[in-house]
Amino acid sequence: MQDAYLEKTIRGLTRAISESLFSERMAREPGLLQKLDPRVRLAGVLVLVLAVVMCRKLEIIASLFVVAAGIACLSRVSLGVLIKRVWLVILIFTGIIALPAVFITPGKSLIAVGSTQLSISVAGLRTAAMLILRVETAATLTATLVFCTPWNQILKALRFLRMPPEIITILTMTHRYIFLLLETAQQMFESRKSRTVGRMPESERRKVVSRTAGVLMSKSIELSNEVYLAMLSRGFRGEVRLLTDFRLAARDYAALSAFVGTAVAAIWSGR
């Protein structure tokens, strides 16, 4: 058990790599979102998430949840993946947070728990349901976007939202170097684990983690210097220029109007 922290970290790093590979694979499936222009995908999901957050009625949020699940299924995201990766995780996390609200929100009492003062109120149930459903719906939408869109396409779409080109370039490069550093960190932890025999005191274990982080930081700064020199040698002068090659088809316009229409209808009826 004593080196569980190493295993946990290694597992976490591996999961991050495999999750991003999963979305690269999913993005090639012939689903609904995959067929649309990335800008439409991003804008569509953004307006729907905004509608979910702005809605003030439980029933409307519930119907938006059905819409979100529908979009996910039509985009070939399997129900198993949705349940395991999104719905259950949120149900547990937000559920724990929302549970006390069921009892402490003042309102008409529905059921009294035993002979104690505790009782479940109608308002409490609505509050908890609203929070959980809202978070589930928004997460289903963003997860579907993330699963079905490779990172470079999300970045191209962000350019359309008038993000400064420096930021887009930084996001692109960060994404590229995350994988290199993930691998480096993973190898450092694995080699540490392979050389650890016997029981290490807790303070020593903490030192291992912070020293690994320190080494990784030195490596990152060195790497950034090398990248900078490589960029300079290729003619980089501090200005960033990006290529844009998007064309909207008829189905993109149709999908965009459907997304915006649904969002506006939800916001209007959920006032």
Added chain:
Amino acid sequence: MHIPDGYLSPSTCATLYAFAAAGWYSALRRIKHVFAARTVPLISVFAAFSFIVMMFNVPLPGGTTGHALGVTVGVIVLGPAGAILAVSIALAIQALLFGDGGITTLGANCFNIAIVGSLVAYGVYQLVAKGSDVSSRRRVIAAAIAGYTSINVCALVTAIEFGIQPAFFHDAAGTPLYAPYPLRVAVPAMMIGHLTFAGLAEAAVSAGMVSYLQSADIGLLRGMVPAKVGAVSGPDARRAPGRLWWAVGLLMLCTPLGILAAGSAWGEWSSRDLSARMQDQRSNSGDQARHLTVPTGMQRLASIWTAPFPGYAPRFIRSPMLGYFLSAMFAVGLLVLVSLIGVAVERRS
């Protein structure tokens, strides 16, 4: 601490996006001024590093593990502007690539963790480590205190954002629409975990990394930011005080806007205001509110200090608008005087 979509109301999200945007804008300007063409590769790789450090499990007392944010070390090596940008980029990638943290709440997360976290860490580190040698023990302790304080202030800001939701955003029946707990529940619930586990994890990683860098790569601790950056230099900086005076003048001109608001601000009642409100309450709800009276302590303390300009208007001025202007000018003058005295004292010492 990564707030998902749905916990905060749209107006809270919009406000925090605006705060975060202001932070990003000034951080980007400053960092471009310092690192010029190196900005892009440096921030990119450092953001990737921040992203990965957030995944490290730190062993804690009692056999548990916790995650650190690594904001403090970012601040020590890159300065607050660099840390704000690098951590924000890491948070954006977590939200957009791994669905960790919401899209509508990205502004809030960046504000809480990247901006508040970096600035608090910077302030505390400077305060504790000021004047000490780069290789001294004090730097390690400063990093630990800065890490512990910054993560706890981040948690407190997050808890306040959660805690104000039910008061402002509820439906007609009073059912909360977003995060359901008031401040008195949200603040302790959030702080217990951070004052103990998360705070310790951040303190341990910050101190451990500084101690490692002291022995292995001390150059990084001297800071990559040249010493005089941000002090008066370049044409922009010289123009800044001029612009600041214009802004202060404009704000002073806007002060009479306060007259437009009806009634007094919630919770800022004088004992006379409070007594009038209670009178209303009694007449509306009949017998139920009979016991409502102004607390005696409040009445007693109210007479201790009488302001020279009660209600932002000197007694001899009839027009409230003129009173507001004069109050604003007087206050600004007083503050300028105090800061001039402060500067003079500092120069002499």
